[in-house]
Amino acid sequence: MESAASVTADAKIVIKGVKKRFGPKVVLDGLDLVVPRGQSLVIIGGSGTGKSVTIKCVLGILKPDAGQILVDGQDTAKLRGNARDAYLRKFGMLFQGAALFDSMTVWENVAFGLIQGRGVKRATAREIAFEKLAKVGLAADVGALYPSELSGGMQKRVGLARAIAAEPEIIFFDEPTTGLDPIMSDIINNLIVETRGSGTTTLSITHDLVSARKIADRIAMLYKGKIIWEGPTAEIDRSGNPYVEQFIHGRAEGPIKMEVKA
Numbered sequence: 117m118e119s120a121a122s123v124t125a126d127a128k129i130v131i132k133g134v135k136k137r138f139g140p141k142v143v144l145d146g147l148d149l150v151v152p153r154g155q156s157l158v159i160i161g162g163s164g165t166g167k168s169v170t171i172k173c174v175l176g177i178l179k180p181d182a183g184q185i186l187v188d189g190q191d192t193a194k195l196r197g198n199a200r201d202a203y204l205r206k207f208g209m210l211f212q213g214a215a216l217f218d219s220m221t222v223w224e225n226v227a228f229g230l231i232q233g234r235g236v237k238r239a240t241a242r243e244i245a246f247e248k249l250a251k252v253g254l255a256a257d258v259g260a261l262y263p264s265e266l267s268g269g270m271q272k273r274v275g276l277a278r279a280i281a282a283e284p285e286i287i288f289f290d291e292p293t294t295g296l297d298p299i300m301s302d303i304i305n306n307l308i309v310e311t312r313g314s315g316t317t318t319l320s321i322t323h324d325l326v327s328a329r330k331i332a333d334r335i336a337m338l339y340k341g342k343i344i345w346e347g348p349t350a351e352i353d354r355s356g357n358p359y360v361e362q363f364i365h366g367r368a369e370g371p372i373k374m375e376v377k378a
């Protein structure tokens with residue numbers, strides 16, 4: 117087994133003791149997590165356990181109450197101005213529900229970040245957009261359509277093309293297969309696996325264990341604000357952790373009590 121030290125030495129993202137609460141509600145309670153460079157880490161956990169809050173803290177959309185987040189060894193809390201812009205350019209993101217702009221065509225959606233964020237000329241950005249659309253298996257004529265004219269699976273592919281458009285160092289995938297049928301989920305999973313080939317580091321959050329097993333090098337389970345298990349994907353079936361066991365087998369009975377509110 118690899119030592120924790122060797123994982124940390126080649127870390128792209130290090131989350132150390134991060135705490136985040138909203139009023140009286142403690143969401144993250146000393147979260148520790150390392151995402152190794154060039155690897156795919158998937159966070160699993162029940163609804164409302166703080167998976168999205170974790171990603172928002174890394175992106176700086178939310179400020180942790182305590183703890184530290186390092187990306188490439190840089191403390192994200194200390195970034196200002198240009199350094200912060202450069203930091204944000206490291207990331208691509210595929211949002212849950214794809215989150216495309218309805219008023220823009222497909223290619224304009226894919227090119228948006230290149231034109232707005234990086235000052236790429238419109239004609240060049242258009243070329244890159246069509247290249248990325250082809251990469252996710254969408255024919256060129258799809259580029260001129262509007263998001264409302266596409267199926268959910270096609271929208272996810274467009275979202276993926278947008279996430280990879282600027283060839284970011286890190287990509288976040290937020291529930292990449294939610295709402296898709298099993299075959300389309302598998303297609304999206306395969307595309308995600310392909311994005312790793314180029315050395316990209318990926319951090320995903322999902323409830324979908326089939327997807328997690330397919331796309332993850334490592335899986336971490338979040339429960340009550342902490343990572344209660346983390347390890348190589350192949351080891352999740354022998355975690356020996358009753359919380360993980362209950363979650364991966366989807367059992368109503370077990371140590372995890374769902375908070376059912378009226």
Ligand SMILES: Nc1ncnc2c1ncn2[C@@H]1O[C@H](COP(=O)(O)OP(=O)(O)OP(=O)(O)O)[C@@H](O)[C@H]1O
Pocket residue numbers: 138143161162163164165166167168169170
């Ligand atoms: N800006 C906010 N203000 C107040 N509470 C928030 C805010 N953002 C998140 N929360 C709360 O933090 C908790 C964790 O939310 P989060 O969205 O991270 O869950 P999640 O694990 O991603 O869930 P799901 O799988 O359902 O998407 C929830 O109880 C949520 O209501």
